[in-house]
Amino acid sequence: MFAPARRRCAHSIAKSSAHSTDLLPSFLLPALSRPAASRTFTTTAPCQSKIGSAPLSVPSGVTFRVIAPSTKGRGSRVQAMSTVEIKGPLGELSMEVPHYVNINQDAALGGPTLTIQDSTDAKQKAMWGTTRAYLQNHILGVSEGHSAILRFVGVGFRASVENSATTVESEYPGQKFVNLKVGYSHPVELGIPKGVTASTPQPTRLLLEGPEKEVVMQFAANIKKWRKPEPYKGKGIFVNGETIKLKNKKIK
Structure with missing residues (x-):
């Protein structure tokens, strides 16, 4: 930003130096005549990820x-x-x-x-x-499949897998539903997505399994939204190894 001003000042000093040498001290002339150098914020080289270039591991049986x-039926601009x-x-x-x-x-x-x-x-x-x-x-x-384990922490919090539901309709034949009891006065029923299987090894544990990781984790997030973990009593629905740092109670 200051480079043009420095060049103009140095140019004027150079023109007038033939007539007068007492305009500026001599130690300022090199700084004004020197071009401004671009500075970098860091000198370390960027570390590039190597995930994309790593070969895929395909096991036997896959x-x-x-x-x-x-290209049939596609426009010329669509790749x-x-x-x-x-x-x-x-x-x-x-x-x-x-x-x-x-x-x-x-x-x-x-x-x-x-x-x-x-x-x-x-x-x-x-x-x-x-x-x-x-x-x-x-x-x-x-x-091998992907899985998600949901933990229900709270008095009376539990989940069960039912063959039918009263508040939601089935989206495909044979669909099962997850029934949540997490402190509401009404039942919370969620349809299990196609390709995902749910089981309850314990009343406070819900195991989701499926071949597509995105579908499994999205369904786990939808269940968690009904009772997110709160930081004062530590109650809520936790996914896999999720934890929460407890806070002190507010004292008025």
């Missing part, structure tokens, strides 16, 4: 297939996306991959490896690791 995109189909003992999942993400299935690489077209594009670099993480979660889901 098939990983990439379907080429189809077609390829589809990845993953089949395993617990089910089948599919996912669309952005057009700038390439999947190399060379056996010498140790597993399917993802690359991007432009390594300088911020969006492509961000989606590189995200796409790889989603694919690895799908592989783990169809082979």
Whole structure:
């Protein structure tokens, strides 16, 4: 910001120096004639994540297939996306991959490896690791499955799995419902999403299992919203190893 002013001052000093040498002290002339150097806030190199370049781990019994995109019926401005189909003992999942993400299935690489077209594009670099993480979660889901354990902490707090509900309607045939008793005067009934199984090993424990991690954790979040953990008595619904720091009671 001060560089133009310095150049103008130095230029005027240089023009008038032939007529007078007593305008400024001599120790100020080098500072005014020197161009302003750009400063950086840090000297450390940025640490780039290596998740996107890591090969996918595909266990035995799981098939990983990439379907080429189809341009039929698409506009010229729409980039077609390829589809990845993953089949395993617990089910089948599919996912669309952005057009700038390439999947190399060379056996010498140790597993399917993802690359991007432009390594300088911020969006492509961000989606590189995200796409790889989603694919690895799908592989783990169809082979071992994902789970979430909900703990009900509070007097009378408990959950049960019912075959029918009175307050909500079923969305698909054979749907089961989770019945929550968490301090409300009315029953709280939630339909279990398709592909997710729920069980209650204890009245205060609810186990959710399913091949798709996003669906399992989203359903767990929907259950938690009915009684979020509060910091004074420590009551509420906790997901997995979640804890809360207790506060002192307010004294008036």
